[in-house]
Each structure stands twice: as structure tokens, then as C-alpha cells.
Amino acid sequence: MTTAAYQGEPGSNSATAARALFPDGRELPCTSFEQALDAVTLGAADVAVIPVDNSAAGRVADVHHLLPESGLFIVAEYFLAIRFDLMGVPGATLDQVECVRSHVHALGQCRKILREGGWRTLVSDDTAGAAREVAELGDPRHAALAPPAAAELYGLDVLRPEVEDDPDNTTRFVVLSRDAAFAPHSGEPTMTSLFFCVRNIPSALYKALGGFASSGVNLTKIESYQMGAGLNPSRFYVEIEGHPDEERVALALHELRFFSSEVRILGVYPAHPHRAAS
Known part of the structure; x- marks a missing residue:
């Protein structure tokens, strides 16, 4: 039986998402996103179900900041229609x-x-x-x-009932696990999440991302964040459509690594059907 940790109380949207993903699993409510991730890291839960984006409110959880330091991997995504x-x-x-x-x-x-x-x-x-x-x-x-x-x-x-402003209001959740469990390259729509840190040279970000453009790889998200209080180079969290074993994606990642001091793949997982319907 899969134990799924989430931030919030029973009856929350996160609980609904966890139940939809793991209908026969056990739920572990947590008071914060950090506590939910720690539950997985320490073995109290098998996975954490974390909201990352809302179509109306934007970013929900700073997963781009929490995930690289947690040692966890994204193994799935889920889109939930939000009703209030x-x-x-x-x-x-x-x-x-x-x-x-x-x-x-x-x-x-x-x-x-x-x-x-x-x-x-x-x-x-x-x-x-x-x-x-x-x-x-x-x-x-x-x-x-x-x-x-x-x-x-x-x-x-x-x-x-149903007092939300936007009837298409949707939140995207990711499922985090201790094990990488990268999806195999099967030709099915796939998402890849990664973070990288560019070298401290002029135009490094432009050059690092150039491979995605020249290889025809679609970036669905890119976010920057600073680590520490100094003048350290920014880190970037990126999500792309495609599998690292695809030739075009492999070429783009090769160019990214050339201009980056660090590249880490955080997850390779099936694209949720909601993407095709959008």
C-alpha cells in the first residue's frame, strides 16, 4: 500500500489529488510542504503529492527551490480541476x-x-x-x-456551490519519490524536469538555452532562483516536452551541459492527458 504525504488537512485539494492518484493508498496529512518532503526522505511516506502551479494564482509551492535539496525525484504529474x-x-x-x-x-x-x-x-x-x-x-x-x-x-x-471565479481553474500537482524511476522512452508524450547552474561567463544563459531552440525542444517552464546571500550564479528550474533518450533532447542537453557548471535531471515522467486537451 502506497503512503502519500501531502500538505493540508483531510478534505483539501491536495488530499483529493492524492486519493485520485493512489485510490487504495494511505494518506499522510502534513502541516507544510517541507514536512511532506521530509516524510518521504525519512521513509514515513512513499511519495509526496505537491501542488506546483495554479492556472489562476500561478506558482503554489516553491518546488524549484525545495526539490533540488531534497534528493527526491518527480515521477508523475496530475492536473486537478479546482472547485470551491x-x-x-x-x-x-x-x-x-x-x-x-x-x-x-x-x-x-x-x-x-x-x-x-x-x-x-x-x-x-x-x-x-x-x-x-x-x-x-x-x-x-x-x-x-x-x-x-x-x-x-x-x-x-x-x-x-462552485463559487470559483474561473470555471477552468486547475492546479498541477507533482508526485515526488525517493527513487528516480524515470519513465522509459516509449514514444508516448513525456515531460522532463531538471535544474542547472550556468557558468559565470557572458551570455551563458543564452548559449545554454540555444540548444533547445535549435533542436526544436519546447520549454514549458523556466524559473530562476538564487542560492545564498552572495553573488553566486543563479540556478534555473526547467521543464521540457520530451525524453532525454530522444535525439533532439539529447542534443539540447549536451549543449546545456557545455555551458553549465551543473545539470541535474529531477524527473522523467508521462505527460498528463490534460496537456493534450489544453
Whole structure:
């Protein structure tokens, strides 16, 4: 049985993603992304399911910063349609609501109903945690923005369903494991995640990335981040479409290594079907 760690409480979007990926597995809720990664590193969990991007809010977790130092590898990705319900204690009505609680990203993704209601907001550590807090308060003046599963789990009434601003709101999750488990080169759509550090020479980044352009390799993401407080060269987190064993990808990676002081592949995994539908 696979044990999947995630940040958040039961009923959260991360819990929903973990259950969809490992329906027969065991869930291990964690208070932070770092704790979820540590659970895998220390053997308390087999995998961690971590949100990295949201179509409305952008970056969710700093996986590009956390992952290289964790020693873990990306073995899968999953796209989850995000739905939020406004929920309150049993018997509560919208007219009674004065304060709405949720995670900061959820509040940002439900601005329309918050403006409509004119309610004040409180930031919680987690969407499902906000639902639990409302249930514990037992006060009809308090409501939560949380995934639909949280209402049933914490015994709340749905005051208004599907209140997210964007009906196409989607979060991308990655599955992290201690073992590399790179997907074989089978001709199926594949993603490769890596990070690199360029040499401290003029135009190093331009030259390092030139191989992807000349080889026709699509970069779906590139992010930079600084390590330490000094003037160290930036590190870059990159995701590309393709497998390292493909000739065009191998050529691009060869050129990248020539202009980089360090290149590390963090994962080679099947592309989720959502990419083809986008």
C-alpha cells in the first residue's frame, strides 16, 4: 500500500489529488510542504503529492527551490480541476455570514463572491482547515471557502456551490519519490524536469538555452532562483516536452551541459492527458 504525504488537512485539494492518484493508498496529512518532503526522505511516506502551479494564482509551492535539496525525484504529474463551495454551519444562511475563511490562494480565486458579499476575510493555513475551523466555531456568522468534500467531512452546509471565479481553474500537482524511476522512452508524450547552474561567463544563459531552440525542444517552464546571500550564479528550474533518450533532447542537453557548471535531471515522467486537451 502506497503512503502519500501531502500538505493540508483531510478534505483539501491536495488530499483529493492524492486519493485520485493512489485510490487504495494511505494518506499522510502534513502541516507544510517541507514536512511532506521530509516524510518521504525519512521513509514515513512513499511519495509526496505537491501542488506546483495554479492556472489562476500561478506558482503554489516553491518546488524549484525545495526539490533540488531534497534528493527526491518527480515521477508523475496530475492536473486537478479546482472547485470551491461557500459553506457554513448547519442551518446558516448567506444573510448571516460576516466573515469568510480560507487559504490565501482560495480567497484570491473567489474574489467575485467575496466582493458581492462584502464580507471580511481571514486567512487559514489550508482550505479544508478553514472548514474545520468553521465547524468548531459553530457560529453562523463564519463561513469557509473549501473543496466540496470538506462540507461532508466536517458536517457543514453548502451555502453556495462552485463559487470559483474561473470555471477552468486547475492546479498541477507533482508526485515526488525517493527513487528516480524515470519513465522509459516509449514514444508516448513525456515531460522532463531538471535544474542547472550556468557558468559565470557572458551570455551563458543564452548559449545554454540555444540548444533547445535549435533542436526544436519546447520549454514549458523556466524559473530562476538564487542560492545564498552572495553573488553566486543563479540556478534555473526547467521543464521540457520530451525524453532525454530522444535525439533532439539529447542534443539540447549536451549543449546545456557545455555551458553549465551543473545539470541535474529531477524527473522523467508521462505527460498528463490534460496537456493534450489544453
